[in-house]
Amino acid sequence: MGELVAGRPALRLDAVVSLPLDLVSVMSLLYRAVPGSGLDPWLVATRRSLPPALRADLDLLHGFSGRLLYYMEEPVVRFAPLAPDRRDADFADLTTFLDDLSAADYRAMADHALARVHRDLGSDLAVPSGAEPDPETAWRRYLEPGLTTATAEEVLPLLLDPDRLKTRTLDLLRGVWETVSRDDYAARRPELREAARLAQPAADRGLGLAFADLTGNRLPATLVGGLTDVECIAFCPSAHLGTFVSYILYPPDLVVFFGAPELIARRAGNVPTPANLVASNGATPSVADLGDDALLAALRALGDPNRLRVLELLGGDELYAQEIVGRLGIAQSAVSRHLALLERAGLLTVRPRGGMKYYAVDRPRLDALAEALRALGRASSAT
Numbered sequence: 432m433g434e435l436v437a438g439r440p441a442l443r444l445d446a447v448v449s450l451p452l453d454l455v456s457v458m459s460l461l462y463r464a465v466p467g468s469g470l471d472p473w474l475v476a477t478r479r480s481l482p483p484a485l486r487a488d489l490d491l492l493h494g495f496s497g498r499l500l501y502y503m504e505e506p507v508v509r510f511a512p513l514a515p516d517r518r519d520a521d522f523a524d525l526t527t528f529l530d531d532l533s534a535a536d537y538r539a540m541a542d543h544a545l546a547r548v549h550r551d552l553g554s555d556l557a558v559p560s561g562a563e564p565d566p567e568t569a570w571r572r573y574l575e576p577g578l579t580t581a582t583a584e585e586v587l588p589l590l591l592d593p594d595r596l597k598t599r600t601l602d603l604l605r606g607v608w609e610t611v612s613r614d615d616y617a618a619r620r621p622e623l624r625e626a627a628r629l630a631q632p633a634a635d636r637g638l639g640l641a642f643a644d645l646t647g648n649r650l651p652a653t654l655v656g657g658l659t660d661v662e663c664i665a666f667c668p669s670a671h672l673g674t675f676v677s678y679i680l681y682p683p684d685l686v687v688f689f690g691a692p693e694l695i696a697r698r699a700g701n702v703p704t705p706a707n708l709v710a711s712n713g714a715t716p717s718v719a720d721l722g723d724d725a726l727l728a729a730l731r732a733l734g735d736p737n738r739l740r741v742l743e744l745l746g747g748d749e750l751y752a753q754e755i756v757g758r759l760g761i762a763q764s765a766v767s768r769h770l771a772l773l774e775r776a777g778l779l780t781v782r783p784r785g786g787m788k789y790y791a792v793d794r795p796r797l798d799a800l801a802e803a804l805r806a807l808g809r810a811s812s813a814t
Contacts, residue, residue: 442637442638442661442662442663442664443662443663443664444634444635444637444638444641444664444665444666445631445634445663445664445665445666446627446628446630446631446633446634446665446666446667446668447513447518447627447665447666447667448620448623448624448627448667448668449512449513449518449520449665449667450520450521450522450525450616451507451510451512451517451520451525452507452512452665452667452679452686452688453612453616453623453667453669454507454522454525454604454607454608454612454616455503455504455507455679456667456669456672456677456688457607457611457612457615457671458489458493458503458603458604458607459493459500459503459677460474460669460671460672460677461474461477461478461481461489461607461611462478462489462490462493462494462500462580463775464477464478465478465728465775465776466725466728466776466777467725467728467729467775467776467777467778467796468775468777469675469777470671470673470675471671471672471673473671474671477611481610481611482606482610485603485606485607485610488599488602488603488606489603489607490580490581491580491581491585491586491589491599492581492599492600492603493579493580494578494579494580494581495545495574495577495578495579495581495585495586496541496544496545496547496548496577497544497547497548497551497576497577497579498579498767498771499547499551501543501544501545501547501548501577502540502541502544503600503603504544504679504681505540505541505543505544506529506532506537506540506600506604507525508679508681508684509528509529509532509536509540510525510528510529512525513663513665513684513686522608522613525604526601526604526605529600529601529604530601532597533597534593534594534596534597535593536597537593537596537597537600538590538593538596541589541590541596542558544577545558545573545574545577546558548576548577549573549576552576552763554576556572556573557573558573559573567587570583570587570590571583571587574586574587575762575764576763576764576767577764578764578768579767579768579771580771615670619670619691622668622670622691622692622695623668623669623670623691625691625695626668626689626691626692626694626695627666627667627668629694629695629698630645630666630668630689630694633645633666634664634666638650638658638664641666642687645666645687645689645694646674646676646687646689646690647674647693648674648676651676654678654680654685657680657682657685658685659682660682660683661680661682661683661684661685662682662683662684663683663684663685664684664685664686664687665684665685665686665687666687666688666689667686667687667688667689668688668689668690668691668694669688669689669690669691670691670692672688672689672690673690673693674690674693675690725776725777726800726803728775728776728777729776729777729778729796729800730800731776732772732773732775732776732778733778735769737759737761737765737769738769738772738773740759741755741759741766741769741770741773742773742778742792742797744758744759745779745790745791745792746792748791749782749789749790749791750789750790750791751788751789751790752766752767752770752788752790755770755790770790774790777793777796778792778793778796778797778800779791779792779793780792780793
């Protein structure tokens with residue numbers, strides 16, 4: 432007989448349609464949907480059309496808890512959308528629950544999101560207690576690794592005023608729901624339900640096979656390492672994810688999103704090339720194809736000497752983030768922000784390997800940018 436060990440529950444896999452989970456997915460996609468991102472053009476256009484204050488809150492509340500956007504997961508996960516009595520929850524159910532949480536609960540969720548960032552980094556920093564000789568400096572040091580599109584000057588007032596944090600969080604959820612998600616979710620729900628029905632047989636085959644079948648991708652090594660405490664896995668269809676990989680790992684639950692239209696097309700034997708990956712003429716999308724917004728985003732991303740140095744370093748070969756940190760000689764958090772900005776502008780490609788992310792210059796996109804600038808020069812000289 433083998434050694435006696437404590438047993439663990441078998442993994443439960445399911446395919447579900449969940450309004451709260453769909454909402455948090457749409458928010459994260461809108462946050463990332465900048466020109467050149469390769470995401471669904473509907474997302475890029477929708478982000479551009481958001482009221483400026485709503486777009487600012489989207490970038491602020493997603494922009495202080497790392498590249499995995501931990502903070503805005505927290506309220507929805509706290510709602511427990513995978514509980515049997517909440518599988519069919521509507522938006523009113525979600526907001527009634529979140530309204531009843533105290534401001535201190537929102538501060539605790541922000542603290543937990545930041546702690547997850549430091550855990551991922553292997554950092555030994557703890558949430559500042561306020562008893563430090565210089566509390567503001569301690570907080571800035573603690574926040575820095577998680578900052579992407581937010582600044583410490585924007586985040587600190589929210590953490591010091593939990594009532595304001597609660598209000599801004601609920602305003603963002605309501606704003607995205609009323610402006611974007613309500614009508615789109617109602618129109619897409621039959622498609623999402625059909626995709627979940629088609630996905631259930633795959634979910635019954637186990638995580639590895641189901642993940643490959645439903646997302647079209649291999650199980651990421653970074654995800655495999657976090658499965659130890661997972662007991663429930665839910666595959667959720669998304670109308671706008673396309674062929675990208677997106678998940679929420681929050682033990683004991685793991686939520687994996689997959690493209691609903693893409694799965695339906697595969698099951699029907701009709702597998703078109705995703706519209707967000709190919710331009711209308713069959714060529715890879717370029718800055719020029721995407722218009723003035725993409726050109727401006729790329730130029731803004733280039734407007735920093737350290738980001739120019741990153742591109743120069745990557746001109747020879749792909750590198751992982753820590754190699755870039757070592758060669759630039761600046762803080763890892765600063766390098767992460769520079770990489771995020773270059774990636775969001777479409778100037779870098781990212782390839783996961785061995786639990787790390789390898790960055791490379793997107794040469795066709797950089798060539799397209801150069802050609803767009805040459806075209807501007809030709810146009811100005813012609814006048």
